[in-house]
Amino acid sequence: MHQPRSVLVTGGAGFIGSNFLLALVPRYPKVQFVNLDLLTYAGNLLNLQSIEDAPNYTFVHGDIADADLVRQLFDEHRFDTVVHFAAESHVDRSILDPLAFVRTNVVGTATLLEAARQAWGDRDDVRFHHVSTDEVFGSLGDTGAFDEATPYDPRSPYSASKAGSDHLARAYHHTYGLPVTISNCSNNYGPFQFPEKLVPLVIRNAAAGEPLPVYGRGKNTRDWLHVADHVDALDLILREGQTGETYAIGGRAERRNIEVVETLADLVDEHLGRAPGTARDLITFVTDRPGHDWRYAMDPAKIERTLNWRPAHSFEAGLRETVGWYLDNAEWLDAVADASYRDYYATQYDAR
Numbered sequence: 001m002h003q004p005r006s007v008l009v010t011g012g013a014g015f016i017g018s019n020f021l022l023a024l025v026p027r028y029p030k031v032q033f034v035n036l037d038l039l040t041y042a043g044n045l046l047n048l049q050s051i052e053d054a055p056n057y058t059f060v061h062g063d064i065a066d067a068d069l070v071r072q073l074f075d076e077h078r079f080d081t082v083v084h085f086a087a088e089s090h091v092d093r094s095i096l097d098p099l100a101f102v103r104t105n106v107v108g109t110a111t112l113l114e115a116a117r118q119a120w121g122d123r124d125d126v127r128f129h130h131v132s133t134d135e136v137f138g139s140l141g142d143t144g145a146f147d148e149a150t151p152y153d154p155r156s157p158y159s160a161s162k163a164g165s166d167h168l169a170r171a172y173h174h175t176y177g178l179p180v181t182i183s184n185c186s187n188n189y190g191p192f193q194f195p196e197k198l199v200p201l202v203i204r205n206a207a208a209g210e211p212l213p214v215y216g217r218g219k220n221t222r223d224w225l226h227v228a229d230h231v232d233a234l235d236l237i238l239r240e241g242q243t244g245e246t247y248a249i250g251g252r253a254e255r256r257n258i259e260v261v262e263t264l265a266d267l268v269d270e271h272l273g274r275a276p277g278t279a280r281d282l283i284t285f286v287t288d289r290p291g292h293d294w295r296y297a298m299d300p301a302k303i304e305r306t307l308n309w310r311p312a313h314s315f316e317a318g319l320r321e322t323v324g325w326y327l328d329n330a331e332w333l334d335a336v337a338d339a340s341y342r343d344y345y346a347t348q349y350d351a352r
């Protein structure tokens with residue numbers, strides 16, 4: 001069992017990091033949490049308003065690739081735990097600007113690992129958890145699922161940079177004995193996700209009467225997990241996971257993209273009291289993403305068996321709750337979808 005006392009959370013103003021902090025800061029009032037986040041377009045302190053004054057929470061605005069800053073934070077806060085979320089996370093953006101992904105995901109992760117190694121020496125009462133994705137395993141055909149033994153085969157600049165960061169984390173464990181754990185999770189959905197990703201983008205556009213862009217023919221498949229279930233898995237791994245181990249996390253909820261978009265469209269109509277089918281009429285098939293991975297599916301048998309983790313949300317109930325959240329938090333959507341978002345969105349449409 002690992003008992004965190006002073007935790008460095010990187011990327012805590014983003015989607016999954018903020019859900020992690022919103023859950024764990026109140027759950028563990030005796031544990032200190034420091035959130036290091038650069039506040040890129042994807043990070044927003046609005047996400048963290050309900051904990052910003054908590055006595056066990058501190059925000060630091062900065063870059064994980066800034067070695068001096070990271071070293072200074074280790075000195076000041078005597079971290080015994082790192083939970084590393086910070087990343088450039090959107091595949092489409094990685095196609096437009098791959099080097100930003102190498103810098104943050106590869107160089108940034110290496111900077112954190114090195115700071116942890118320097119600060120911790122050969123201590124074994126410490127833990128570095130690296131948060132990663134199923135996309136490092138590549139693309140599945142119509143059958144089968146990824147698990148912890150699947151060979152790496154990343155195919156986008158995003159997944160290649162995440163694969164590089166996973167390899168570095170594992171190398172620090174094998175070479176220096178750094179107490180590392182890694183998790184590879186499937187696609188998350190839930191509150192506070194930046195509306196460039198499929199679920200919030202479709203909810204936003206359906207509500208606004210704008211086109212719902214479906215890449216290719218909409219037959220690509222993703223395996224969906226509510227972010228709160230991912231957060232609970234991470235909390236378990238941090239405390240009870242074995243160092244040097246990898247955990248595959250997923251909700252056994254595979255859906256084709258078109259099914260997800262149609263379900264979201266119907267839920268938005270229902271929530272807004274509109275005639276059924278109104279939002280489905282907005283579905284627009286657009287040019288496919290280059291190198292678009294066909295199918296992802298995760299086999300979470302190991303974390304179910306060894307840590308007794310089970311997701312609490314079914315996909316249908318989770319998606320319904322998520323649609324309600326975005327429509328009830330329209331001011332959050334407006335605030336994060338600022339001018340830079342609109343510029344990016346315009347480029348995406350030009351490209352098609």
Ligand code: NAD
Pocket residue numbers: 010011012013014015016017036037038039040041042043044062063064065084085086087088089090104108131132133134162184185186187188189193194
């Ligand atoms: P996100 O894009 O919503 O948030 C990323 C956060 O990192 C933002 O707050 C951003 O400001 C911050 N950040 C970016 N560059 C930084 C830097 N150089 N220094 C400090 N902070 C920086 O991402 P997310 O969806 O919350 O994903 C979090 C992590 O989980 C990522 O590592 C991602 O690869 C992984 N992951 C995501 C999913 C998913 O479905 N979203 C699934 C599996 C794994």
Ligand code: TYD
Pocket residue numbers: 090091092187196197198199201213214215216220221222257289
């Ligand atoms: P996304 O949310 O970008 O996650 P990822 O690419 O990391 O899986 O996309 C999820 C799926 O939805 C993916 O197959 C691409 C597709 N997609 C669309 O069809 N239209 C869109 O506008 C977006 C953003 C994604």
